[in-house]
Amino acid sequence: MNLKELAKQLNLSQTTVSRALNGYPEVSEATRLRVQKAATHYKYAPSKRAKALATGRALAIGHVIPVSGANDMVNPVFGDFIAGAGEVCSAHGYEMTMSMAAKEDDEEKIYRNLKARGSVDGVVLHGPVMEDNRVALLRELGLPFVSHGRASRIDLPYSWVDVNNRSAFQRATDLLTSLGHNRIALLNGPETMDFAYRRRQGYEHALTEHGVRPDPALMMADDMTETYGFDAATRMMAAEKPPTAFLVSSIITAIGVRRAIARAGKVMGKDISVVTHDDNLSYLPNAGEVPIFTATRSSVRLAGNKVADLLLQHINDPTMPPQQELLEVELIIGQSTGPAPVEA
Amino acid sequence: MNLKELAKQLNLSQTTVSRALNGYPEVSEATRLRVQKAATHYKYAPSKRAKALATGRALAIGHVIPVSGANDMVNPVFGDFIAGAGEVCSAHGYEMTMSMAAKEDDEEKIYRNLKARGSVDGVVLHGPVMEDNRVALLRELGLPFVSHGRASRIDLPYSWVDVNNRSAFQRATDLLTSLGHNRIALLNGPETMDFAYRRRQGYEHALTEHGVRPDPALMMADDMTETYGFDAATRMMAAEKPPTAFLVSSIITAIGVRRAIARAGKVMGKDISVVTHDDNLSYLPNAGEVPIFTATRSSVRLAGNKVADLLLQHINDPTMPPQQELLEVELIIGQSTGPAPVEA
DNA sequence: GCCGCCACTCAAAGCGCTTTGGATCAATTT
DNA sequence: AAATTGATCCAAAGCGCTTTGAGTGGCGGC
Numbered sequence: 001m002n003l004k005e006l007a008k009q010l011n012l013s014q015t016t017v018s019r020a021l022n023g024y025p026e027v028s029e030a031t032r033l034r035v036q037k038a039a040t041h042y043k044y045a046p047s048k049r050a051k052a053l054a055t056g057r058a059l060a061i062g063h064v065i066p067v068s069g070a071n072d073m074v075n076p077v078f079g080d081f082i083a084g085a086g087e088v089c090s091a092h093g094y095e096m097t098m099s100m101a102a103k104e105d106d107e108e109k110i111y112r113n114l115k116a117r118g119s120v121d122g123v124v125l126h127g128p129v130m131e132d133n134r135v136a137l138l139r140e141l142g143l144p145f146v147s148h149g150r151a152s153r154i155d156l157p158y159s160w161v162d163v164n165n166r167s168a169f170q171r172a173t174d175l176l177t178s179l180g181h182n183r184i185a186l187l188n189g190p191e192t193m194d195f196a197y198r199r200r201q202g203y204e205h206a207l208t209e210h211g212v213r214p215d216p217a218l219m220m221a222d223d224m225t226e227t228y229g230f231d232a233a234t235r236m237m238a239a240e241k242p243p244t245a246f247l248v249s250s251i252i253t254a255i256g257v258r259r260a261i262a263r264a265g266k267v268m269g270k271d272i273s274v275v276t277h278d279d280n281l282s283y284l285p286n287a288g289e290v291p292i293f294t295a296t297r298s299s300v301r302l303a304g305n306k307v308a309d310l311l312l313q314h315i316n317d318p319t320m321p322p323q324q325e326l327l328e329v330e331l332i333i334g335q336s337t338g339p340a341p342v343e344a
Numbered sequence: 345m346n347l348k349e350l351a352k353q354l355n356l357s358q359t360t361v362s363r364a365l366n367g368y369p370e371v372s373e374a375t376r377l378r379v380q381k382a383a384t385h386y387k388y389a390p391s392k393r394a395k396a397l398a399t400g401r402a403l404a405i406g407h408v409i410p411v412s413g414a415n416d417m418v419n420p421v422f423g424d425f426i427a428g429a430g431e432v433c434s435a436h437g438y439e440m441t442m443s444m445a446a447k448e449d450d451e452e453k454i455y456r457n458l459k460a461r462g463s464v465d466g467v468v469l470h471g472p473v474m475e476d477n478r479v480a481l482l483r484e485l486g487l488p489f490v491s492h493g494r495a496s497r498i499d500l501p502y503s504w505v506d507v508n509n510r511s512a513f514q515r516a517t518d519l520l521t522s523l524g525h526n527r528i529a530l531l532n533g534p535e536t537m538d539f540a541y542r543r544r545q546g547y548e549h550a551l552t553e554h555g556v557r558p559d560p561a562l563m564m565a566d567d568m569t570e571t572y573g574f575d576a577a578t579r580m581m582a583a584e585k586p587p588t589a590f591l592v593s594s595i596i597t598a599i600g601v602r603r604a605i606a607r608a609g610k611v612m613g614k615d616i617s618v619v620t621h622d623d624n625l626s627y628l629p630n631a632g633e634v635p636i637f638t639a640t641r642s643s644v645r646l647a648g649n650k651v652a653d654l655l656l657q658h659i660n661d662p663t664m665p666p667q668q669e670l671l672e673v674e675l676i677i678g679q680s681t682g683p684a685p686v687e688a
Numbered sequence: 689g690c691c692g693c694c695a696c697t698c699a700a701a702g703c704g705c706t707t708t709g710g711a712t713c714a715a716t717t718t
Numbered sequence: 719a720a721a722t723t724g725a726t727c728c729a730a731a732g733c734g735c736t737t738t739g740a741g742t743g744g745c746g747g748c
Contacts, residue, residue, distance in 0.1 A: 002704055013728045018706060028726065045460035049402065050704035052393040053733050060441065067427050073626040074423035083411050083418045086444035095463060097404065097441045100430035116389035118734095119439060225627045226599075252627055255570075255599055259636070262606045282417040283569045283596055292603070346734060357698045362736060372696065394734035397703050462704095 001042045010038055021046070052118070060095040061085075061311055062120035064110050066127045067100050073223050075127070076252055077279050077300045081148065084304020085124065092312055094121075108137060115141045121315045124148055124307050128160075129192045144314040146307050149195050150324075159314065159322040161306045165195045166202035168296040168329040169247065172275045173206035175294070175331065176245045180340035181273060182210070185218040185236050185243035187229060187253055196221060196249060199277075203247060218243050229256025230263075237264050237272070244340045245273040251284055254293055258336075274336040277329075291334035298329045345386045354382055365390070396462070404439040405429075405655055406464035408454050410471045411444050417567050419471070420596055421623050421644045425492065428648020429468065436656055438465075452481060459485045465659045468492055468651050472504075472538045488658040490651050493539050494668075503658065503666040505650045509539045510546035512640040512673040513591065516619045517550035519638070519675065520589045524684035525617060526554070529562040529580050529587035531573060531597055540565060540593060543621075547591060562587050573600025574607075581608050581616070588684045589617035595628055598637055602680075618680040621673075635678035642673045 007014045012031065020027045020035035027035075038044075052058050063082070067074060082096070089096050097120060101107040111134070114120050122144035125134055132151035135158050147160040176184050186203050189196040200221075204214045218236065222228045229248060236243055237260065248254040254276035261268045268274055278286045278295035280302075286293050306325055314320055351361045356375065364371045364379035371379075382388075396402045407426070411418060426440070433440050441464060445451040455478070458464050466488035469478055476495035479502050491504040520528050530547050533540040544565075548558045562580065566572045573592065580587055581604065592598040598620035605612045612618055622630045622639035624646075630637050650669055658664055 003706095004704075014705080015707080015729080016727055019727090022706085026726065031726085043456070043460065045457050047397075047704050048461035048463040049393060049396040050733090051706080053391075053397050053735085054704075054706040056733075058393065065427070065430070067430075072427070074427045076420065076423065076625075076627045078426075079418040079420065079422040082422075082442065083409070083416070083444060086409070086411075086442060087446075090444055095441045095443065097439045098426065098430060099439065100427060100434055102431075112387070113389050116387065117392035119392040223627075225629055227629050227631065258603070281420075283420045283567075285569055285571050287571065347736095348734075358735080359699080359737080360697055363697095366736085370696065375696085391734055394703090395736080397705085397733085398735040398737085400703075 001044045002047065003044075006035075006038060006042060006044050009042070010035060056118070057315075058119055058121050059093060060097050060120045061089060061308070061315075062114050062123040063096060063098045063126060064101050064107060064114075064123060065098055066107070067102055072102075073225070076224075076250075076281065080279065080281050080299075080301045081304040081307075083282075084299075084301035085308035086304075088305050088308040088312070094312065107134065111137060111141060111143065115143045122146075122311050124311060128194045130194050130197055132194070144311065144318065146311040146314065148303060148307050149193075150198075152194050152197060157322040159310055159324065161303055161310060161325045161327070163195070163298045163303070163327045163329060165198040166205075168277065168298070168331075169199040169202035170206040171202075171329075171331050172247055172294075172296050173203050174210075175337070176247065176273060176275060177206065177210045177212070179245075179273065179337060181245040182212050182340070183215070183218065183241060183243045184212075184245045184247055185233075186220070187232050187246060187248045187257065188219070188221040189224050189249045191221040199249060217241075224250035224253045226252050226256040226259075229253035229258075230260045231256075233257040233260035234263065237261075237266075243272075245275070245337075248274060248276040251276050251278050251281070251286060251293065251295070254336075269334075269336045269338045271341060273338055273340070276336075278332070286332070286334065291332055292336060293332075294334040294337040295332045296329040297332050298327055303327065345388045347388075347390065350379075350382060350386060350388050353386070354379060400462070401659075402463055402465050403437060404441050404464045405433060405652070405659075406458050406467040407440060407442045407470060408445050408451060408458075408467060409442055410451070411446055416446075417569070420568075420594075420625065424623065424625050424643075424645045425648040425651075427626075428643075428645035429652035430648075432649050432652040432656065438656065451478065455481060455485060455487065459487045466490075466655050468655060473536045474538050474541055476538070488655065488662065490655040490658065492647060492651050493537075494542075496538050496541060501666040503654055503668065505647055505654060505669045505671070507539070507642045507647070507671045507673060509542040510549070512621065512642070512675075513543040513546035514550040515546075515673075515675050516591055516638075516640050517547050518554075519681070520591065520617060520619060521550065521554045521556070523589075523617065523681060525589040526556050526684070527559070527562065527585060527587040528556075528589045528591055529577075530564070531576050531590060531592045531601065532563070532565040533568050533593040535565040543593060561585075568594035568597045570596050570600040570603075573597035573602075574604045575600075577601040577604035578607065581605075581610075587616075589619070589681070592618060592620040595620050595622050595625070595630060595637065595639070598680075613680045613682045615685060617682055617684070620680075622676070630676070630678065635676055636680060637676075638678040638681040639676045640673040641676050642671055647671065 003014050007017045020032040125147035128149045128151040130152045138145045150160050150162045220232045246257050261272050275294045278297040280299040347358050351358045364376040469491035472491050472493045472495035474496045482489045494504050494506045564576045605616050619638045622641040624643040
């Protein structure tokens, strides 16, 4: 059933039926009701394709997902973020489309096509890196976008929703030093990623504030897998001057660290402390009366909500100036931290 | 730049330009080349909206994601599956759109709309449950679809790609019994889900074959979170007749089990054995010379490839009869299994 | 020299919607 | 009584593409 047929059934013009269904005022309440009844009766749903062509709006936003890293890793955070964004999108009648971006150079083409083909009204920028050139590109294209995370060293205004990563890791480091730790290892994400860069800043800043010189031997950055956590922690603990605490960028990596600690015959939270960032993933709840990990927590699903919300605002009002939202983490005390062991 | 303008620039009709770009034979090689040059020069990309309207094809497939369970869990497997499907979609010029389905009754409406509005050419059915009524619905709607996993007790023909869950868990159970275990606990996923139902079948079948009566006290089913694994394992190990081995449906849950074992002061692979299903998630590689977990492994990313591939075939040839693909798992021996401890 | 054929090219219709620019008619105003 | 207004409704154009059906002109065969 399409508009024309529906109009014929009702002995009305397409114009009137269209207006009745889209809530325009130039139609009497009586006929509006009649039209709506008929529409639900015939299960009429307007063709998205035609609507998009006629209105110039796709009623869709796009996600361009960088499938990156050594082994084409998909960010484990992805599912929850999408779920968050999806909630607000579907509440506003928007769809989400995704494209996978394998190689770096592919990505520019993807955005250009998205714009030229008009398949989306806006995009969310995933995984910003430092000096991310996508920001300039998207601005130039005039494609509304919101970044999930900031891109450092960019002076162009643009919209983003980010976690205060610097402050989070600074606070986490403060916590550890206040417990007496001064050999604190950092297992960071890839430091081309902006969030990782900022976390290291927070970590180093806190250390220097406490008069500790950051030790390169205690700092690593890599794709945040479980095995990365295990391998790095195992190696560091076997070193000459092992750390007494780990600050970790992902709960998945932290799980690897926990495994390494157990394997070394130590007890997490007693012999060795661990603080991790916790994205509050639905399948990895870090909960309980006393959560397993002491963590800097920030719900990535909530971030998905906020990003989508902001993006839809931009789409509906293109003149709206860029907006930023900085989410503070909760510092959650769990079982994985304790006072630094006394030197033997 | 649109077709009309491009045609004008070239002093050709829209028809010819369109045909030149879409590879139709009725156009001379000379002009085809000329057109293609101009197209790339002007960065012309045909409007997806207009193309969709004109051809009746959206060049997109849909994913309807059930965001379900007690705490709106997003399946951790999701990201990798999507990445797999995305690969083949983008290789064929297709986009993927996702809709979140919160409540059960929502879902039917989502599919109906997807069809009526014509926003996708086909869908992948996620998370089939037993006697899944979506199969009948999609067939009735005439919307091409491929299911990721089967739906038991449905005698309608339809296409699916599934892991041989029954055989996988049967083999895993066999392995454990051959190691001398006869109190093997099953930590399954929600047994409304088809895959979980089948896994239990395999497990029970193997047990009975070995003359062991399945013990309800050793069987659980729930959302496959980490804490579920920890809680269930902790409880079972504290019971009167604790299990000597765990068979687990998800590596994430298995991680919880490992934590419970460590907490209880036991050694995994020695005091207590664990076999888990392993979806080969990119961020949770169960690798190394000897993998951490003994596992039934099947790449969910590969499944994504296959599902998308099959779906695109159906879309391109609607007369193609339903096809099924059953993926066998690899049984990987890791560090988490060993002979059953001798009774004290 | 005429016909038919092949290789190209084009004008125009159509996909299903929105939206512009009238029409129509009753009620109100002058 | 004529003109204005407001409330409804409509015909038709247009969104940017594909595709049908219809020309062109050049060429060999009779």
